[in-house]
Structure formats: C-alpha cells, structure tokens
Amino acid sequence: MMLARVIGEVWATRKSPRMEGRKLLLVAALRKGQDAAMEPTGQVVVAIDTIGARIGHTVAVAWGSGARAVLAPPDNRSVLADAAVARIVDAVTLGNDDQPEYLE
Amino acid sequence: MILGRMVGTVWATRKNPRLGNLKLALVRPYFWYDPSHDVDHLVAVDQVGAEVGQDVIVCLGQPGRWAAGDFRCPIEASVAAIVDETRIARKSLSDAQARFALRQAFLPASLQWTEGDTMAEDRSR
Numbered sequence: 001m002m003l004a005r006v007i008g009e010v011w012a013t014r015k016s017p018r019m020e021g022r023k024l025l026l027v028a029a030l031r032k033g034q035d036a037a038m039e040p041t042g043q044v045v046v047a048i049d050t051i052g053a054r055i056g057h058t059v060a061v062a063w064g065s066g067a068r069a070v071l072a073p074p075d076n077r078s079v080l081a082d083a084a085v086a087r088i089v090d091a092v093t094l095g096n097d098d099q100p101e102y103l104e
Numbered sequence: 105m106i107l108g109r110m111v112g113t114v115w116a117t118r119k120n121p122r123l124g125n126l127k128l129a130l131v132r133p134y135f136w137y138d139p140s141h142d143v144d145h146l147v148a149v150d151q152v153g154a155e156v157g158q159d160v161i162v163c164l165g166q167p168g169r170w171a172a173g174d175f176r177c178p179i180e181a182s183v184a185a186i187v188d189e190t191r192i193a194r195k196s197l198s199d200a201q202a203r204f205a206l207r208q209a210f211l212p213a214s215l216q217w218t219e220g221d222t223m224a225e226d227r228s229r
Contacts, residue, residue, distance in 0.1 A: 044134070080174055
C-alpha cells in the first residue's frame with residue numbers, strides 16, 4: 001500500500017461492466033516534505049473508493065491484485081481495478097516511540 | 105488505474121491466438137505510477153469501445169488481464185472506462201512541485217479545476 005492524497009474525482013459513464021458502480025478518485029502519491037508534512041507528488045493514479053474518501057483526505061491505497069481484496073467477496077473476483085482506497089489515514093509518525101516525528 | 109488519452113489504434117495480423125479479436129488501443133498516459141515507467145505510450149486492450157481523442161482509464165497488471173475473461177491472455181493493460189469529466193481540486197495540491205508537474209504535464213481534455221476541498225456526495229453515476 002502507499003500513502004496518497006485524494007486530489008480529485010473522475011466521472012465516467014461508459015465503463016466496463018466489471019467496474020460498474022464504483023466511484024473513482026484521483027490520488028497523488030505522498031512523500032515527506034521539508035516541513036514535516038506529507039506532500040503530494042506528480043504521480044497521480046485513479047483508484048476506486050469504497051469507504052467514502054473525499055478530496056483532501058490522506059488515504060492508503062492498495063495496488064495490483066491486492067486492490068480487489070478491498071472489496072468484499074465474492075464480487076471482488078472479477079473487479080477491474082488495480083488501485084483501491086483501503087483506509088483513510090488520520091495520522092502518520094516516523095521514527096521510534098521515544099522520538100516520534102509527527103507528519104500531518 | 106491510469107488516466108490517459110487514446111491516441112490511436114494498433115493493428116496486428118499475426119498475434120498470439122489468445123488475443124483473438126481484441127481491439128488494441130494506443131493510449132498516452134497523463135500520469136504514471138512511477139517515473140521509471142516513463143514512456144509516453146501504452147498498448148491496451150479495449151473492450152469498452154473508446155475512440156481516438158477520448159480520455160480513458162486503463163487498468164494495469166493482473167486485474168487488467170482478466171478483462172478478456174482469461175488469465176492466460178498476454179495482456180497487461182486494458183481500458184476500463186471512458187472518462188466524461190475529471191475534477192482536480194487546486195487546493196489539494198499544496199506542494200509547488202506537484203503543481204509544477206501538473207502544469208507541465210499533458211493534461212486531460214476532460215479536466216476541470218475546482219477550488220473546494222469537498223464535493224457533492226451523490227454525483228456518482
């Protein structure tokens with residue numbers, strides 16, 4: 001999984017039946033910025049959303065075949081998606097417990 | 105998935121029999137997962153019926169291989185949807201570099217900038 005920020009949404013009417021009814025989000029991968037915050041990079045991916053992430057949320061995105069595991073079986077078998085929002089992130093810390101570095 | 109524009113069609117007479125009659129679309133991605141994949145095109149199986157000039161969503165890897173209903177197909181990318189509209193919130197791109205990357209990038213034809221952080225909830229089609 002990778003940390004990413006939701007930066008936008010994609011609307012599509014004509015889609016593969018295996019992607020029907022999925023909400024699509026544009027997420028940008030995050031990296032650690034200079035001022036102890038996670039910053040979005042230019043790497044932007046379309047991910048399906050099942051938990052109601054909104055623009056501005058930091059999310060963990062599951063990639064590849066693992067994206068299908070985000071959906072409940074048995075309908076996850078045939079889903080046409082290689083990226084899915086797995087969770088909405090509240091906080092990230094770096095380093096050990098003694099001196100955690102809090103990222104936004 | 106990746107957002108890209110369909111820029112052409114690939115025709116092939118001699119091909120792997122498992123590819124059958126699948127249409128092959130030439131897609132130019134707007135964004136990649138990783139800079140190391142930085143070529144400017146992608147050949148994807150199209151079962152949705154996209155046309156040249158349309159923005160499409162391309163599913164990569166193993167999930168994309170299932171598009172033909174057979175995991176043995178030599179497919180790595182398939183067109184999953186034709187995009188009507190893309191919205192990116194300007195505010196969410198706080199990083200100057202991300203803004204720069206988007207400004208320099210080849211941008212989606214369907215792109216609309218929005219200012220807000222949140223969107224109307226029930227616009228899913």
